[in-house]
Amino acid sequence: MLERLTRMQFAVVSVVGAFAVAGAIAAILVAATIGFGWYNTAADVPHMPMVAWLLHRTMIRSVKAHAQQDAPRQFSSQQVQQGFAEFEEHCVMCHGGPGVARAKWVMGLEPTPPYLVDAARRWSPGELRYIISHGVKMTAMPAWHFSQSQEDLTSLVAFLEALPNISTKQYAAMRAQAQEARRQGEDGPQPVEHP
Numbered sequence: 001m002l003e004r005l006t007r008m009q010f011a012v013v014s015v016v017g018a019f020a021v022a023g024a025i026a027a028i029l030v031a032a033t034i035g036f037g038w039y040n041t042a043a044d045v046p047h048m049p050m051v052a053w054l055l056h057r058t059m060i061r062s063v064k065a066h067a068q069q070d071a072p073r074q075f076s077s078q079q080v081q082q083g084f085a086e087f088e089e090h091c092v093m094c095h096g097g098p099g100v101a102r103a104k105w106v107m108g109l110e111p112t113p114p115y116l117v118d119a120a121r122r123w124s125p126g127e128l129r130y131i132i133s134h135g136v137k138m139t140a141m142p143a144w145h146f147s148q149s150q151e152d153l154t155s156l157v158a159f160l161e162a163l164p165n166i167s168t169k170q171y172a173a174m175r176a177q178a179q180e181a182r183r184q185g186e187d188g189p190q191p192v193e194h195p
């Protein structure tokens, strides 16, 4: 049989064989990793660097492929203000803000939510909207379209677009103003009565 194979055919068979063996070994390793519980899924232990890179890369490519790139890019200051209120209510505990730390329990999330001060430099408005609306699988980032209106989602994008230009001092002033407004009962969430 071997005598009848040309050198070329022999090379092709060897390469295909090598790939098949490598594939089988990889499949056995993956099955063993799952079956024997070798991979640590505890949230207080970071992902292996290779796994972290793979998951993050997958997320970036997926968002870029799915996001609507012609989403609005111009926002009013009213939308930014509304987005700030949304952010304070739903996001700041995980993502922090200018001069505001993330909540302590967020240390227990893997991956840890990033600060979003420069998110608008890394993502287009359409991509930000997609991430906020649909969330990110296997991370703590929720899909917000279930609870927030389209208008709320737009205002969050408006706020993230403005965020690189909001200083620590300005953010503190915005917080103080919102607190004052709440105190006077003009604006902001009213206390909910639980039965």
Ligand code: HEC
Pocket: 056, 059, 086, 087, 090, 091, 092, 094, 095, 109, 111, 112, 113, 114, 116, 119, 122, 128, 131, 132, 136, 139, 140, 141, 142, 144, 156
């Ligand atoms: C329970 C925690 C949690 C809350 C609350 C949360 N996020 Fe996230 N968010 C995450 C995590 C974790 C990631 C990282 C996902 C990843 O690495 O793929 C993330 C990622 C993001 C990103 C992408 C950041 C980047 O540069 O890669 C944006 C934008 C974002 N969140 C916006 C928001 C907004 C806006 C809200 C509020 C409406 C919000 N998030 C609420 C946990 C949270």
